[in-house]
Structures are given as structure tokens and as C-alpha cells.
Amino acid sequence: MTAEPQPIEGNLTRASIFLVLTVHDGDASLTTLRALLADVPALVRAVGFRSFAADLSCVVGLGSDLWDRLFPGLPRPKGLHPFKEINGVHQAPSTPGDVLFHIRAESPGYCFELASLLMGRLSEVSDIADETHGFKYFDNRDLLGFVDGTENPNGRDRTAAAIIADQEPDFTGGSYVIVQKYLHDVAKWNAIPTERQEGIIGRFKLSDVEMPDAQKPSFAHNVLTTITENGVEVDILRDNMPFGSVKNGDNGTYFIGYACDVTRTERMLDRMFIGEPPGNYDRLLDVSTPVTGSLFFVPSADFLADLPQPAGAAETAEPQATEPPTTEPPAPEGQADGSLGLGSLKRDH
Template identity: 55%
Template sequence: MPMDHPTPEPQAVCSPITGSAIFIVATLAPGGDAAAKVRAWCTDIAALTRSVGKRVPSGNLSCICGFGSSAWNILFGSPRPASLHGFREFGAEGRRAVATPGDILLHIRAEQMDLCFELATQLLSSLGDAVSVVDEVQGFRYFDMRSIIGFVDGTENPVGRKAAHFTMVGDEDPLFAAGSYVLVQKYLHNMTAWNALSVEAQERVIGRTKLSDIELDDSIKPSCSHSALTTITKDGQEVKILRDNMPFGRPGAGEFGTYFIGYARSPEPMEQMLENMFVGKPPGNYDRLLDFSTAVTGGLFFVPSADLLEELADREPFHT
């Protein structure tokens, strides 16, 4: 790390939540030429984001780029982030957090979709045939920060310095300071079954009131509710993650979904949440939201600091 920049600049993980987003997951093409092209592209991301964003300064355009475990080895070799590994599956058949292919994640955010669309176009054009897009989702903000199932999403997100504390790697892995781990899943919802529930039944599944977004009292909140199982504590302290989930869908195709995206300084709290949800706490006491929601993708990525992202362009891995 250059001596005049002792604290790396992070990517835009803690930027304000926006009205639109595009999530792109891509796999790396085989061969050294593709890897070299992706490494060179690492220096283009910030410049392209500035160029597109400057056209609408009020649009709050940002882009976050992360890399999967196997792709990191191919692209950059050692050293590697201490806790980066493949997505860990949880649960049983019919209720499973599945792992799906993914080497590169792009999380593009802005107040309006045209900015996201333009930046995605420019970024993918620069990559050319070095990657293949395996999943692309255009997300939108739904009324007053609600998910497609009608409940407010992300209420318990940390803010300010706490957001940085819970999302940024620190002294525990100094070579990757100011980086983050990000876990993504695409969920599809059975809205016919969900809407057949009464509001009170829905509130027991989520663990919060629907209209006012207030957490149910512990005396009445089921232990299998979504909020109960996704609250993680360690050494008596709550460990938070930063969510920027977005609804998506195609009404004509009967597709209604939530793109889950969570950032943390370690994969551990996010994986604990998935284990609680899909296996249960204790086992069998699983998240009842999964009776209506199915995870169809899953990936874990490391988001290097903005400074390291540019430096990675010059890091050619040594293969024996």
C-alpha cells in the first residue's frame, strides 16, 4: 500500500440506498488472455463510473465489483483474502440455499435505471468475450422501501460509522483492509400463497408489523420468524450486516422476486443467518418465509478496496 495512503479508500459499499440497481454475475472465460483482459479492466471501473455518473450528478451512480474464490486464484493468485471461499450450501432438498456459478459480481446502483443501464453496458462492452453473464437482474425500489411481499426491507441496517465497522475488513486481514465480503441470492416468491395469508399471519412469518414496520414483542414473535432467525449475536453483542435488497419481477411471467445482497467484514454472520434460516435454530425450526420463497442462486464474493482494485490490474499470478 502506498505510504501516502495508509488507509485505503473503500468501494461504494456504504453509499446511500438508491431507487434502481442492476446485479450482474459473470463467469470467467478460460485462458490467460481472458484473465489478462479482466485484470486490465479493473482500472477502468472507477473511470467509467465517473464518466457515466457525471452526466447526471444527482443520480448517485455507483458500482461495486467483487470476485469469487476460484476466480481470485486465477486472476490474482496470492495473497488472497483470508475468509474468501466458495458459497456454502445450507438446508435440504426443497428448502436449500443453493450455490450457483459466479466469478465476478457487479452491483450497480443509481436513482434512475438509465444510469445503471448505461454503466452496465459500458462495463460489459469493455470485458467483451472475457466473461459470460450467467445472471442479470434489474431491481427497483418498491414504494416506501418495501420488498415485493409488502414488508419494509433493511430496517435494521447499520448506519454511519457502524456501517463501516460491520462491513469493512480491518486489522484482522491488513493486506485487504477496507474490503468487504458480499453474499448474493435470488429468491422467487409464491405470491398467490403469500397473499392468501391474513396480514396477522404474514406478520408472524416476518416478525414485524406490516404497516408500521415495528418488530413484534418477543413474547409473541415466533422463534421461526424471519427476524428472529436473522438476528445474529456474538459474545452478547448483535453482529449486523448491510443489506441492499431489491425487488424484481415480470408480472406477465408470474415472476416476483427479491434479490438479496448483504455486505459484511466476514462471511461468518451471513452464513450463520443462512444456516438459521434453512436448517433451523434449533434444527427443524426453520424460517417460515421459506414456505413461500425459493432461493435459485447463491454466490460469495470479495470486494477489494477501491485502491486495491486498481492495483490488481498489475498483479499477475504466479502459476507453478
């Protein structure tokens, strides 16, 4: 049985907001969150209807700990767990995250309006662990000057890379997503000669053409992030965005990678940080430092529209008040009973 995915495969847009939340303890917080999750499509329609050219969309991801709180006793996606910290030549930290909202649009105003509406509903029951506003930089380049996302899959390959099919029959239409916020030392990068930069990335900077394999160093970024299974290259779907602040100099790339199998992304990260072989790490990490790291499961749109109840959480009706025994004498025979029978009515819940 297939399920409709969330808009994971949406087009790259000019603006985005990445919101990572932690949800407070307590049933009231979970009840508020459940109601909001079911309403996300309606909120997207309400904001996006003002201009279809805005191409507004929102993908929702749920973290491992939150999954257990929302759905205790129910099956869980097999690849869902807290992000695994990586300690290699450089470190990839694991940071808290219960909910991810990946908001995209052609105009930042639409992203901001939707994010404001979401947090208007959740501000009392959650905290924002990270808020990052991404923007398209020239011709899809990152702040290091290279085009980002050139090797993203297209068409059916895009779906096969990102959307769960028969790998997990109970969670078809879903996906796994890992997010990391990388801060760049732009001054240090700009001091590196262009030819050396090209070897670190594995592409020519101006043309964005991939370097010949024989010319690439073994530590090139696109060498270490290329994964093969049974001799076939396997993909993930990236929607990375630059972000930056002139005031504090926090400039970088927000990495977001969707995959039908989270081990694909995890293997890429291991190869980057630990190296392949160990020690032959991604030299991009000498100037690009991750400060966050979280893993989420992205349920299908159908799943979010009809969230399952926790195991054993059958709905029960409110107990009815017991009528005290009447002391009134019975009505004389033939007299109509004027009662409206209100005591027999039961509220629907």
C-alpha cells in the same frame, strides 16, 4: 495501513442492476478483465457526470476460483470460498460466479448505460450467469408488502459491519458479499392472513414497527437472522431490491449482504434454512425460494486501481534482435559516422 473502500456504504437508490459473470479460461481473458477492473471508476465518472443527482455507483466483487486465476501464489482473503450449498428444511443452492457488478443509481437509465459499457468490454471474454434489474417498490417495501432493510446499521456501525479493518490487515478496506435471488410465490403469500404474515416476519405490516419479543414466534425471520457474539448483536449491511416480470411471473427479492466477516452472513443463512434449533426454520422460505447463491470478496478501491501481479510474474523485456556482424570496411579516420544508432534503441514496454 488503511485502504479506501469501494462504495459499499452508498445510499439506497431507486434502481440497481446486479450482474454476475463467469470469465472464460485463458490469459487473454484475464488480461482483458484486469484492464477493465482498473477502468471501472473512470466509467462510473463518465456516465455519472451527466447528473450528480443520479448517485451512480458500482461495487466489484471477485469470486474464489477467479481469485486463484488472477493472483496465483498470492495470499487470499481468509473468508473467500465458493458459496456453500445449504440443505435444511429448504435448500439454498450454490451457483457459478466469478465477478459481481453491483450497480446503483436513482435512475435505471444510468444503471443500464454503465452495465452496457462494462459488458461492451467483457462480452468476448465472459458470460452473464445472472442479470437482475432491481427497483424501489413504494416506501422501500418488498413484493410481499413488508419494508425491507429497516434494521440496517447506520453511521460508524455501518462501516464496522461491512468493512474489514484489523480482522485481516492485508485486506483492509475490503468486504465479503453474498448474493441470492429469491423468487416469491406471491399468490400463496397473499392467501396467508396478515397476522400470520406478521409473525413470520416479526414486524407489523402497515407500520413496520418491530413486534415485542414476547409476541414473536421463535421462527420469525428477524429472530433467526439476529446473530450475537459474546452477548453483542453483530450486523451485516443489506441492499436488497425487489425485481419482477409481469410476463413470466418471476417476482422476488434480490438479497445482497455485505459483511466484514462472511461467517456472520453464513450463520444467518444456516439459521434460516436449517433452523435454530434444527427444524425451527424460517417460514418465509415456504413462499420464497432462492435460485442462485454466490460469494465474492470486494477488494478495496486501492487494490482494484493497482492490481497485484501473480507471484513470480516479473515483467520481462522483449528480446532484442542481434545485429549481424558488419562486413563494411571501417570508415576512414576523421569521417563522421552517419548512422543514427537505431539498432541501439530499445522499446519501452
